[in-house]
Amino acid sequence: MTMTSELPAASVEPGAEPRKSRKNNPEKTRENILQEAIVEFVQQGLSGARVDAIAERIHTSKRMIYYYFGSKEQLYVEVLEKLYGDIRNTENRLHLAELAPVEAIRRLVEFTFDHHDRNVDFVRIVSIENIHNAEYVKRSDAIKAMNNTILDSLGEILRRGAEQGVFRTGLDPLDVHLLISSFCFYRVSNRHTFGEIFQIDLPDEHIKQRHREMICESVLRYLQA
Amino acid sequence: MTMTSELPAASVEPGAEPRKSRKNNPEKTRENILQEAIVEFVQQGLSGARVDAIAERIHTSKRMIYYYFGSKEQLYVEVLEKLYGDIRNTENRLHLAELAPVEAIRRLVEFTFDHHDRNVDFVRIVSIENIHNAEYVKRSDAIKAMNNTILDSLGEILRRGAEQGVFRTGLDPLDVHLLISSFCFYRVSNRHTFGEIFQIDLPDEHIKQRHREMICESVLRYLQA
Amino acid sequence: MTMTSELPAASVEPGAEPRKSRKNNPEKTRENILQEAIVEFVQQGLSGARVDAIAERIHTSKRMIYYYFGSKEQLYVEVLEKLYGDIRNTENRLHLAELAPVEAIRRLVEFTFDHHDRNVDFVRIVSIENIHNAEYVKRSDAIKAMNNTILDSLGEILRRGAEQGVFRTGLDPLDVHLLISSFCFYRVSNRHTFGEIFQIDLPDEHIKQRHREMICESVLRYLQA
Amino acid sequence: MTMTSELPAASVEPGAEPRKSRKNNPEKTRENILQEAIVEFVQQGLSGARVDAIAERIHTSKRMIYYYFGSKEQLYVEVLEKLYGDIRNTENRLHLAELAPVEAIRRLVEFTFDHHDRNVDFVRIVSIENIHNAEYVKRSDAIKAMNNTILDSLGEILRRGAEQGVFRTGLDPLDVHLLISSFCFYRVSNRHTFGEIFQIDLPDEHIKQRHREMICESVLRYLQA
DNA sequence: TATGAATGAGACTTCATTCAT
DNA sequence: TATGAATGAAGTCTCATTCAT
Numbered sequence: 042m043t044m045t046s047e048l049p050a051a052s053v054e055p056g057a058e059p060r061k062s063r064k065n066n067p068e069k070t071r072e073n074i075l076q077e078a079i080v081e082f083v084q085q086g087l088s089g090a091r092v093d094a095i096a097e098r099i100h101t102s103k104r105m106i107y108y109y110f111g112s113k114e115q116l117y118v119e120v121l122e123k124l125y126g127d128i129r130n131t132e133n134r135l136h137l138a139e140l141a142p143v144e145a146i147r148r149l150v151e152f153t154f155d156h157h158d159r160n161v162d163f164v165r166i167v168s169i170e171n172i173h174n175a176e177y178v179k180r181s182d183a184i185k186a187m188n189n190t191i192l193d194s195l196g197e198i199l200r201r202g203a204e205q206g207v208f209r210t211g212l213d214p215l216d217v218h219l220l221i222s223s224f225c226f227y228r229v230s231n232r233h234t235f236g237e238i239f240q241i242d243l244p245d246e247h248i249k250q251r252h253r254e255m256i257c258e259s260v261l262r263y264l265q266a
Numbered sequence: 267m268t269m270t271s272e273l274p275a276a277s278v279e280p281g282a283e284p285r286k287s288r289k290n291n292p293e294k295t296r297e298n299i300l301q302e303a304i305v306e307f308v309q310q311g312l313s314g315a316r317v318d319a320i321a322e323r324i325h326t327s328k329r330m331i332y333y334y335f336g337s338k339e340q341l342y343v344e345v346l347e348k349l350y351g352d353i354r355n356t357e358n359r360l361h362l363a364e365l366a367p368v369e370a371i372r373r374l375v376e377f378t379f380d381h382h383d384r385n386v387d388f389v390r391i392v393s394i395e396n397i398h399n400a401e402y403v404k405r406s407d408a409i410k411a412m413n414n415t416i417l418d419s420l421g422e423i424l425r426r427g428a429e430q431g432v433f434r435t436g437l438d439p440l441d442v443h444l445l446i447s448s449f450c451f452y453r454v455s456n457r458h459t460f461g462e463i464f465q466i467d468l469p470d471e472h473i474k475q476r477h478r479e480m481i482c483e484s485v486l487r488y489l490q491a
Numbered sequence: 492m493t494m495t496s497e498l499p500a501a502s503v504e505p506g507a508e509p510r511k512s513r514k515n516n517p518e519k520t521r522e523n524i525l526q527e528a529i530v531e532f533v534q535q536g537l538s539g540a541r542v543d544a545i546a547e548r549i550h551t552s553k554r555m556i557y558y559y560f561g562s563k564e565q566l567y568v569e570v571l572e573k574l575y576g577d578i579r580n581t582e583n584r585l586h587l588a589e590l591a592p593v594e595a596i597r598r599l600v601e602f603t604f605d606h607h608d609r610n611v612d613f614v615r616i617v618s619i620e621n622i623h624n625a626e627y628v629k630r631s632d633a634i635k636a637m638n639n640t641i642l643d644s645l646g647e648i649l650r651r652g653a654e655q656g657v658f659r660t661g662l663d664p665l666d667v668h669l670l671i672s673s674f675c676f677y678r679v680s681n682r683h684t685f686g687e688i689f690q691i692d693l694p695d696e697h698i699k700q701r702h703r704e705m706i707c708e709s710v711l712r713y714l715q716a
Numbered sequence: 717m718t719m720t721s722e723l724p725a726a727s728v729e730p731g732a733e734p735r736k737s738r739k740n741n742p743e744k745t746r747e748n749i750l751q752e753a754i755v756e757f758v759q760q761g762l763s764g765a766r767v768d769a770i771a772e773r774i775h776t777s778k779r780m781i782y783y784y785f786g787s788k789e790q791l792y793v794e795v796l797e798k799l800y801g802d803i804r805n806t807e808n809r810l811h812l813a814e815l816a817p818v819e820a821i822r823r824l825v826e827f828t829f830d831h832h833d834r835n836v837d838f839v840r841i842v843s844i845e846n847i848h849n850a851e852y853v854k855r856s857d858a859i860k861a862m863n864n865t866i867l868d869s870l871g872e873i874l875r876r877g878a879e880q881g882v883f884r885t886g887l888d889p890l891d892v893h894l895l896i897s898s899f900c901f902y903r904v905s906n907r908h909t910f911g912e913i914f915q916i917d918l919p920d921e922h923i924k925q926r927h928r929e930m931i932c933e934s935v936l937r938y939l940q941a
Numbered sequence: 942t943a944t945g946a947a948t949g950a951g952a953c954t955t956c957a958t959t960c961a962t
Numbered sequence: 963t964a965t966g967a968a969t970g971a972a973g974t975c976t977c978a979t980t981c982a983t
Contacts, residue, residue, distance in 0.1 A: 067942070086397050088314035092978060104944050104980095113978065167459055168393050172311050175458030189463065215464055216480055220449065226456065227448035233400030234392050235447075238414065239440055255441055255488075262487040263480075292967065317953060329969050332954065517946065536847050539763035542974060554948050557975060617909050618843050622761050625908030639913065665914055666930055672910075673902035674895065681901065683850030684842055688864065689890055705891055705938075712937040713930075742963070767957060779959095779965050788957060 071109045073099055075119060078106075082120050083162045086169045090117070114177075121170065122183045124163045129187045131156070137194050142202030143261060149195065150221055150257045157225040158249065164229045192218060202264065209266045220263065224256045296334045298324055299341075300348060303331075307345050308387045311394045312402075315342070339402075346395065347408045349388045354412045356381070362419050367427030368486060374420065375446055375482045382450040383474065389454045417443060427489065434491045445488065449481045521559045523549055524566075525573060528556075532570050533612045536619050537627075540567070564627075571620065572633045574613045579637045581606070587644050592652030593711060599645065600671055600707045607675040608699065614679040642668060652714065659716045670713065674706045746784045748774055750794060753781075757795050758837045761844050762852075765792070789852075796845065797858045799838050804862045806831070812869050817877030818936065824870065825896055825932045832900040833924065839904045867893060877939065884941045895938065899931045 077098035081090045092113050096103030110116040135152060137145040157164055170178050178184055195214040202208030227235075232243040242248065302323040306315045317338050321328030335341040360377060362370040382389055395403050403409055420439040427433030452460075457468040467473065527548040531540045542563050546553030560566040585602060587595040607614055620628050628634055645664040652658030677685075682693040692698065752773040756765045767788050771778030785791040810827060812820040832839055845853050853859055870889040877883030902910075907918040917923065 086311060086313060088311055102944060168397060171456050171458050172393060175462045178459055178462050215466060220484060223449040223452035227452050231396050233396045234403055237400045237403050241440060259445060259484060259488040263484040327969060536761060536763055538761055552948060618847060621906050621908045622843060625912045628909055628912050665916060670934060673899040677898035677902050681846050683846045684853055687850045687853050691890060709895060709934060709938040713934040777965060
């Protein structure tokens, strides 16, 4: 789920646009609520989020949240689906098949890295879901239905690399994906504790570039024949 | 913070021992509360945890929680400190200095891997802390005071390896530590969403061994001259 | 603050009217709560008052108190403002400017006397506030904004009296107001201890009239040239 | 109860002397608790006072409060008795019988004024008692037993004044006492609200002397034949 | 479609007090 | 005489949700 692709717009901006939902634009009202719900759930977690807090952000009353979403849980599920959906929509634009295996891997790793770096909201909601044992992801048919192409792309690259003798054989795409994702995700998800314990400012641009290079090289070395 | 050493007993078992705290054994009563608080906070998070739920697990009343800890937040901080402390206490027993560089790295990586694998509670509480922006870790002098030796150990190994020509020079121990930790942590922290999305059972013993080997080899290849 | 004017209805009657607030009459519900809150705070003080006790008096649940007032403290502040406001609203109806100086003073003193005698609630809440060092009065902008005309009226009378040679010159209206208020207030505020220690029934109608006359004469003699 | 006499030591000083009660000096421990209880009750009122807060001030544990006093209410009663007793003990030292009537009254009024001015604790506890309808004063046999000589003294002065033709006849000592006490008490008890509403600093030394003179003159004029 | 008013249930916390030695 | 440990009851307040139009 940690995936990878093009620019899904950086993290949602909080109350950036207090777009008046009123009057009588149901589609807009609904979208409005969802946007502010993302902010609240991402910042506070599922238990920590307050329906009142979301209501305060929007211009329609709290009652609307129940009108459109039925319950806090359902709203959370839709937030989850929205953030997962945004991610998925950015995939399949890498055109990795056109690149040489080493270049394709490099591009894939860099993309994954940048992607997590830019989508803190997504990283946080996934962490929150794991605290809840992925209960809501499991429950969501929408997320199940999302087509996941990353393993296919990666598998194809590895196969080409092996054929060309630049990568070794017998590699499982899923393992490689785990190797890539873990670094890209953790760097963002754990930046607060890691940063505090080791006194390092992970978001620093200089450090970020160093780490981007590190994970690229690390993966490539691991794949090499 | 993710680190390193020998077996600190697997995750706390829930209401396993409803040891009667009564009567008049403050040390035990306190410890008792803390143990059950770990279970609750780790399962539910900070906001999701219920003081009542903790009270139900112990035989002393809910009132005792406030008698000993003052507030839910303070209890959470002590849970945090306990889990961090357990981790730290297992460090410094690896005696890595006695091993050849490559062996030392292998041992360190395997230890880190096993350690996270066995300490799901710790992994979860760290995830929870990050959702709270490490607010409570930052607030805890006890955690600040915990001696963090992992970077020293790792640095010493890298230096020896470079001297002996087996590792390249210019490596930052902190970067390497991040590389190791991220994989070991993520594999546990995100097992629910990752497992669900990619339909893989990460805790499976067979898969676990394959991943253990992968992170070892990956790190060693990255370090090699 | 102890002052002056026409009959603002005697002390609030306790649970006299358990008026059904339901349904959907926010103004009434709010007023309802406030009325019963006055009773509770006046009887029990700020610390002694119980939100539950107020809730029991009204037909809407305790939850409503927080819905409309936010906190016990805020409810207390509004009680304070209400009682101060009732007092202020009774001022400016004396038309003292139309009376000869001696008559005006007599009328003012009698009014003040009667006013305190009838408004035990106000006397009690002011006593309570002083136990709290007027913390909440200081905090209330509403009370600050209340126009206080008593000193102006009194000053005007003193000036006229001095001009006419019936009062001496150099009198500070504030001092005179203090002289009048202290007697009228104390007689009510301390009736329990004073009555007990000296075995006198201050509310007795006969005694009351005697004291009413005493403070009138006392003040007039003090002012006389 | 507002009485009158010589220097009973200014208001109790808070934690001024953290006299170690320990070890094994029951008389001192008891006294210690009582002193700190005065501070707490006077500052917070009966409902507002916290047994814990008193315990924190003393060096013996909270348990001692119950050991010596049985309950919070009983402790409060003893505080009440102590403060009333201190007052009474300062009486009967004025030797007013030796003075000419006018001088005696002047001395009595000034004494009463100074006395209240110096004994804020007493003024506050009396206010607190009135909030509680003098319930505990009524309950205390000790206070009942305290000999109250002020009315006798005052009556004797008025009688002599009438005989000598300087005071009018038919005056009730109790009424005169009420006139004097009310001003002296109110000036202290209501200094917070009065000061805030009318923006005057009643404790100011200059203002105090002016008011001291005013109440003297006011009473004397009232008494004059 | 939209919404202001209302709420039961339960959250965290504090209180004066008693237990047991 | 002295006390550390423990607590039932009640306190203030918050929560997601429904009522009624």
